[in-house]
Amino acid sequence: MKPHVSGITLGVKDVNRAKQFYNKGLGWPIQQDYQGQWVSFSLNNGSSTLGLRPWDVVAGDAGLAPDGSGFRGITFSYDVRSKDRVDAVLAEAKRAGGTIAKPAQDAAWGGYFGYFTDPDGYLWKVGWAPATTEQPSAAE
Amino acid sequence: MKPHVSGITLGVKDVNRAKQFYNKGLGWPIQQDYQGQWVSFSLNNGSSTLGLRPWDVVAGDAGLAPDGSGFRGITFSYDVRSKDRVDAVLAEAKRAGGTIAKPAQDAAWGGYFGYFTDPDGYLWKVGWAPATTEQPSAAE
Numbered sequence: 001m002k003p004h005v006s007g008i009t010l011g012v013k014d015v016n017r018a019k020q021f022y023n024k025g026l027g028w029p030i031q032q033d034y035q036g037q038w039v040s041f042s043l044n045n046g047s048s049t050l051g052l053r054p055w056d057v058v059a060g061d062a063g064l065a066p067d068g069s070g071f072r073g074i075t076f077s078y079d080v081r082s083k084d085r086v087d088a089v090l091a092e093a094k095r096a097g098g099t100i101a102k103p104a105q106d107a108a109w110g111g112y113f114g115y116f117t118d119p120d121g122y123l124w125k126v127g128w129a130p131a132t133t134e135q136p137s138a139a140e
Numbered sequence: 141m142k143p144h145v146s147g148i149t150l151g152v153k154d155v156n157r158a159k160q161f162y163n164k165g166l167g168w169p170i171q172q173d174y175q176g177q178w179v180s181f182s183l184n185n186g187s188s189t190l191g192l193r194p195w196d197v198v199a200g201d202a203g204l205a206p207d208g209s210g211f212r213g214i215t216f217s218y219d220v221r222s223k224d225r226v227d228a229v230l231a232e233a234k235r236a237g238g239t240i241a242k243p244a245q246d247a248a249w250g251g252y253f254g255y256f257t258d259p260d261g262y263l264w265k266v267g268w269a270p271a272t273t274e275q276p277s278a279a280e
Contacts, residue, residue: 001167003168003184005148006218007219009215010214011213047185051217058215068212074262075201077148120213139142
């Protein structure tokens with residue numbers, strides 16, 4: 001198995017609401033939109049995708065009960081090349097309907113970061129670090 | 141904000157156990173290993189990373205309580221170009237210490253897929269579909 005993620009699927013309460021956030025709010029072009037049951041976005045120049053699907057359907061696809069609560073253990077990072085961009089991206093996410101879970105702040109290790117959540121509570125960490133400019137994974 | 145994920149961070153119970161699974165078990169080369177508190181792997185030819193960090197630390201970084209249980213709402217996909225490879229990848233994940241959450245099976249829509257979980261319960265869907273060979277996101 002290669003170190004590769006073809007896609008990330010998020011179980012959401014309301015596919016249309018989540019679609020509006022990522023598409024209209026953050027400006028991500030829609031790749032597929034299947035009758036409110038599946039909406040996807042191309043990620044990282046086509047090497048991966050982000051998919052939105054009803055929460056219960058995601059659980060059912062894996063044969064699991066849909067019950068779940070609290071912290072989910074996972075976060076996504078969105079690394080940028082300046083502190084100003086951290087502020088700008090968090091502001092954009094808020095305008096799009098996201099929630100600022102942690103305002104941007106200096107970190108003890110020298111970086112600068114904050115968190116927002118999408119309408120379903122998935123966490124995005126927007127961060128800058130002195131080394132970010134050299135990281136191929138930096139978003140911008 | 142661009143449609144980009146710089147990194148996926150998984151909160152895990154035991155960083156070393158999770159490291160063994162992805163590194164020794166699945167054969168993914170380690171990118172960074174910081175004293176058992178952070179282990180990362182380069183994903184998708186360097187455009188993203190997978191990071192392993194103690195569950196409580198991930199929650200704390202976002203300023204959230206670490207309590208959580210049940211279904212987490214999220215799955216990763218690993219798309220391959222043949223049904224045989226679905227079987228082979230699931231077998232590899234099982235040998236590596238993963239758990240087969242759903243054995244591979246034909247889907248009503250014409251595809252073939254199964255699920256495994258890593259030692260912390262994160263779900264990976266290993267799948268083939270007639271269209272997979274044309275998807276740039278296919279892992280192999």
